[in-house]
Amino acid sequence: xxxxxxxxxxxxxxxxxxxxxxxxxxxxxxxxxxxxxxxxxxxxxxxxxxxxxxxxxxxxxxxxxxxxxxxxxxxxxxxxxxxxxxxxxxxxxxxxxxxxxxxxxxxxxxxxxxxxxxxxxxxxxxxxxxxxxxxxxxxxxxxxxxxxxxxxxxxxxxxxxxxxxxxxxxxxxxxxxxxxxxxxxxxxxxxxxxxxxxxxxxxxxxxxxxxxxxxxxxxxxxxxxxxxxxxxxxxxxxxxxxxxxxxxxxxxxxxxxxxxxxxxxxxxxxxxxxxxxxxxxxxxxxxxxxxxxxxxxxxxxxxxxxxxxxxxxxxxxxxxxxxxxxxxx
Numbered sequence: 001x002x003x004x005x006x007x008x009x010x011x012x013x014x015x016x017x018x019x020x021x022x023x024x025x026x027x028x029x030x031x032x033x034x035x036x037x038x039x040x041x042x043x044x045x046x047x048x049x050x051x052x053x054x055x056x057x058x059x060x061x062x063x064x065x066x067x068x069x070x071x072x073x074x075x076x077x078x079x080x081x082x083x084x085x086x087x088x089x090x091x092x093x094x095x096x097x098x099x100x101x102x103x104x105x106x107x108x109x110x111x112x113x114x115x116x117x118x119x120x121x122x123x124x125x126x127x128x129x130x131x132x133x134x135x136x137x138x139x140x141x142x143x144x145x146x147x148x149x150x151x152x153x154x155x156x157x158x159x160x161x162x163x164x165x166x167x168x169x170x171x172x173x174x175x176x177x178x179x180x181x182x183x184x185x186x187x188x189x190x191x192x193x194x195x196x197x198x199x200x201x202x203x204x205x206x207x208x209x210x211x212x213x214x215x216x217x218x219x220x221x222x223x224x225x226x227x228x229x230x231x232x233x234x235x236x237x238x239x240x241x242x243x244x245x246x247x248x249x250x251x252x253x254x255x256x257x258x259x260x261x262x263x264x265x266x267x268x269x270x271x272x273x274x275x276x277x278x279x280x281x282x283x284x285x286x287x288x289x290x291x292x293x294x295x296x297x298x299x300x301x302x303x304x305x306x307x308x309x310x311x312x313x314x315x316x317x318x319x320x321x322x323x324x325x326x327x328x329x
Contacts, residue, residue, distance in 0.1 A: 068300040088300035105280040120205030143203030155268035216242035256313030
């Protein structure tokens with residue numbers, strides 16, 4: 001009787017990996033996070049300050065949302081004195097003043113989105129057609145400089161320009177028109193706010209789209225010209241599809257902040273005479289929470305605003321993914 005024996009590999013040699021029907025099994029390389037941290041600690045250290053910022057100013061304050069369901073008194077417990085349930089939610093849902101400011105917020109948010117979102121795209125397309133580099137740089141510099149001005153300066157310039165004895169009313173006087181009290185008239189506030197937003201933000205948004213235009217391959221324009229496309233057709237079929245991911249990303253972000261219209265600018269521009277059209281959720285929260293010390297009521301409204309914003313940005317992201325195939329996550 002014969003027995004089959006397998007010879008062991010000589011010492012010092014590595015045994016080959018076991019074979020399967022698909023070939024040898026390859027064990028994935030395991031690289032621990034400690035090794036990566038030791039190797040790239042300079043890069044990871046750059047993320048410390050941003051993470052601390054979001055932790056201290058974004059995530060930790062979310063704990064205070066509990067006072068929307070607890071009665072908070074100044075000088076008492078930071079998390080409220082006792083549980084009141086949905087009392088403050090029912091209060092603002094039945095408050096006619098809240099629904100007035102909520103409608104004003106929707107109006108200002110919609111007008112800002114409709115006018116402030118497409119204008120940077122149009123300006124970027126126009127600048128992309130300019131062939132004189134000096135003119136292009138001059139227009140870019142003039143358009144995005146207002147972005148670096150503080151909101152206080154922008155509001156001050158707006159109020160001085162539209163004052164009763166300001167430059168705008170002087171120009172109207174040349175045509176025999178009586179001075180208009182722009183700042184005191186409620187029907188003018190939305191126009192003033194949207195106009196100042198366009199002046200302040202259009203140039204900065206143009207830079208983002210001009211950067212996206214540089215990523216479009218010139219061969220696509222060459223192929224479109226060979227096919228007989230004119231400039232308008234090249235813009236429609238080549239340029240706009242090339243910057244579509246940037247457009248969709250900025251649109252989703254703008255929809256997410258739909259209800260968070262400019263609190264600082266509105267607070268500086270409005271007055272009791274323009275409350276019917278100028279008072280929004282954020283300014284109403286300021287007056288209710290800070291000036292009237294109704295912190296629990298203000299927290300309930302703020303939580304409602306945050307939930308609506310979360311629903312809007314999630315819905316916009318899902319709609320964008322299903323329709324055009326581009327989304328944030």
